[in-house]
Structure formats: structure tokens, C-alpha cells
Amino acid sequence: QKEVEQNSGPLSVPEGAIASLNCTYSDRVSQSFFWYRQYSGKSPELIMSIYSNGDKEDGRFTAQLNKASQYVSLLIRDSQPSDSATYLCAVNRYDGGSQGNLIFGKGTKLSVKP
Amino acid sequence: GAVVSQHPSRVICKSGTSVKIECRSLDFQATTMFWYRQFPKQSLMLMATSNEGSKATYEQGVEKDKFLINHASLTLSTLTVTSAHPEDSSFYICSAFDRRDYGYTFGSGTRLTVV
Numbered sequence: 744q745k746e747v748e749q750n751s752g753p754l755s756v757p758e759g760a761i762a763s764l765n766c767t768y769s770d771r772v773s774q775s776f777f778w779y780r781q782y783s784g785k786s787p788e789l790i791m792s793i794y795s796n797g798d799k800e801d802g803r804f805t806a807q808l809n810k811a812s813q814y815v816s817l818l819i820r821d822s823q824p825s826d827s828a829t830y831l832c833a834v835n836r837y838d839g840g841s842q843g844n845l846i847f848g849k850g851t852k853l854s855v856k857p
Numbered sequence: 858g859a860v861v862s863q864h865p866s867r868v869i870c871k872s873g874t875s876v877k878i879e880c881r882s883l884d885f886q887a888t889t890m891f892w893y894r895q896f897p898k899q900s901l902m903l904m905a906t907s908n909e910g911s912k913a914t915y916e917q918g919v920e921k922d923k924f925l926i927n928h929a930s931l932t933l934s935t936l937t938v939t940s941a942h943p944e945d946s947s948f949y950i951c952s953a954f955d956r957r958d959y960g961y962t963f964g965s966g967t968r969l970t971v972v
Contacts, residue, residue, distance in 0.1 A: 775959075777961070779963075784948075784968075785965070785966065786863075786950045786963040786964060786965050786966040787901070787950075787963050788963070789960065789962070792960065831900065831901070844891050844903050844906055845891070845903075845952070847900045847902075849899065849900040850900055
């Protein structure tokens with residue numbers, strides 16, 4: 744079983760719609776969770792981090808974490824063509840105060856159609 | 858926010874030569890940096906963890922004698938690909954952990970092509 748799993752997509756949504764990206768992880772002791780966006784040929788850029796169960800909102804983005812189900816998601820409201828990219832879910836087994844490495848999923852490619 | 862500078866952004870080298878990639882944290886001290894490799898349409902795979910003042914920790918299957926990592930200061934880590942071969946062609950990305958916000962900031966990546 745892969746440590747961090749994501750649907751590779753592509754996920755296609757119309758402009759203005761909500762894009763929903765999902766991620767599951769296998770290590771129950773994982774403590775911190777991250778969503779990164781990666782444009783083709785570029786390095787990842789952080790969108791959000793989440794550490795506690797529940798929702799965390801930042802602008803058009805909402806991250807949701809359910810540790811019991813080992814599931815983390817990212818919702819993008821009012822999707823824009825500029826949101827078209829690959830979204831990487833990353834997990835760290837340590838809490839925010841430790842500098843363990845991130846384990847990445849393969850990423851979900853999102854395409855927002857004008 | 859934290860800034861990590863990575864150079865060069867692109868490099869083409871001949872098979873058998875060595876290439877050095879630099880990763881610098883510009884506005885914070887990074888005791889730990891991470892080196893990733895990403896092949897086309899694949900995710901980031903951790904190669905090694907670079908610790909300031911000590912030896913790097915390599916992931917299983919990564920040859921430490923081929924991928925030399927030096928983290929001599931709190932703001933600089935280097936990755937040297939020695940005796941490069943075409944199969945080493947990849948996108949190499951560094952990341953630094955910032956204790957100020959517990960965040961991981963990535964460098965802009967280095968596209969290595971070995972011909």
C-alpha cells in the first residue's frame with residue numbers, strides 16, 4: 744500500500760465551480776498535512792497546511808482533515824483557469840515542531856475550463 | 858515568507874562529468890534541508906536529508922557515493938551528482954524546514970539533462 748494516495752486525474756471542472764481533491768494516507772501516526780500546487784516544470788508551492796481534525800479555510804481554499812479515516816481533502820471554490828496545475832498532498836509523521844521529511848502523493852492534475 | 862534559492866535552474870552536462878547544485882535559505886537558518894528528485898509525471902521522491910554539520914541521511918536505494926551532499930552552513934546545502942549518466946536526468950528540488958513557522962519551503966528546482 745502506498746503511503747500517500749491521490750487520484751491522478753485529470754480532474755476537469757468548469758470555471759467558477761468547486762474543485763474537490765482527495766488524499767488518503769496509510770500511516771496512522773501522521774501528524775501534519777500539506778497541500779502543494781505544482782505548475783508544469785516548476786517546483787511545488789505551499790497552499791495550505793493542516794494539523795487538526797476539521798476544516799481550515801484560507802481564501803478560496805479549504806482543507807479538511809479526518810484522522811480517523813486517514814483522509815485529507817482540498818476544496819477550491821470559484822475555480823479559475825489559473826488554478827490548473829497538479830496538486831500534491833504531503834504528509835509528515837511528526838508534528839509541526841519537528842523537521843521530519845514530507846511524503847508526497849503522486850498528485851492530482853486539475854484542469855479548469857474557461 | 859521564507860525564500861529558498863536553488864541554482865542552477867537548468868544544466869546540461871556530458872555523461873561521466875559531475876554537477877553541483879546549490880540550495881540556499883535566504884532569510885532564515887535551515888538546520889535541515891531535503892533533496893528530492895522528480896521524474897516526468899511522477900511525484901517527488903526524497904533522496905536524502907541534509908543536516909547542518911553532520912552527514913546526510915540517504916533514502917534506501919540512493920547511492921551516497923554518487924549523490925554527494927554537503928551542508929556546511931546553516932544556509933547552504935549542496936548536492937553533487939558525480940559521474941552523471943543519462944538515467945540521472947531529472948528535476949532535482951531542495952526544500953528547507955523553517956522553524957519559525959514549521960513550514961517547508963522549496964527551491965525552484967534544477968532540471969538536469971545528461972547527454
